Amino acid sequence: DAMVIQNPRYQVTQFGKPVTLSCSQTLNHNVMYWYQQKSSQAPKLLFHYYDKDFNNEADTPDNFQSRRPNTSFCFLDIRSPGLGDAAMYLCATSSAPRGPPWETQYFGPGTRLLVL
Amino acid sequence: QQPVQSPQAVILREGEDAVINCSSSKALYSVHWYRQKHGEAPVFLMILLKGGEQKGHDKISASFNEKKQQSSLYLTASQLSYSGTYFCGAKVESGGSNYKLTFGKGTLLTVNP
Incomplete structure (x- = not known):
């Protein structure tokens, strides 16, 4: 089955220790998104890639970076995690650039990050 | 600006109906x-x-x-499997022929036997 896979499902890191979350997809979609979802809140878009074109949201902290080495994989790097970065991180994919009205995003199961 | 969902939470008995609303201040x-x-x-x-x-x-x-910039989700004869948080995503224009999907805060639906 075509799908979006995130690893690990749970990640524990220490305050200030860099951490990398990964996302892979077998849908062959051009666009990959990273969302942050805190408890009982809506998913918040951090950034997205259209192919190798990186698009950062204006309010995404510099502490968050991303890499997309190929179509299938995308990584979220948190350079110095703070306690406020504890959240669920969701990866999503879609087939359409510019996010047209008809575009559907497909989500992975998420990685829950705990910062100690 | 994120869409507004209501209610924030709803509890149902199996077989009951529910409506979840979503409204946006942007087109x-x-x-x-x-x-x-x-x-x-x-x-x-x-x-x-x-x-x-x-x-x-x-x-x-x-x-x-579209005119009222609103959407409603109707759940009829609810089943236990309907339990979860329902999010509406509003696709709004973000400039330069680009569009962005922004989510509401969600509605927690609990269906009890």
Whole structure:
């Protein structure tokens, strides 16, 4: 089955220790998104890639970076995690650039990050 | 600006109906409904593209009033499996022929036996 896979499902890191979350997809979609979802809140878009074109949201902290080495994989790097970065991180994919009205995003199961 | 969902939470007995509302202060180009169970990914339910469009998915349907910039999700004869948090995603213009999907805070639906 075509799908979006995130690893690990749970990640524990220490305050200030860099951490990398990964996302892979077998849908062959051009666009990959990273969302942050805190408890009982809506998913918040951090950034997205259209192919190798990186698009950062204006309010995404510099502490968050991303890499997309190929179509299938995308990584979220948190350079110095703070306690406020504890959240669920969701990866999503879609087939359409510019996010047209008809575009559907497909989500992975998420990685829950705990910062100690 | 994120869409506003109401109610924040609703508790039903199996077989009862519910309505979840979503409204936007910006012009809506489409509305996307997702359901998320605890600890799992949001699962896409349906997309509404045109004003006045209504769609159905089993006993879950939705309407879209483009002029009022509102959408409603209707759950009929609820089943235990309907429990979860329902998010509406509002597709709004973000400049330069680009569009962005912004989610509401969600509505927690609990269906009890």
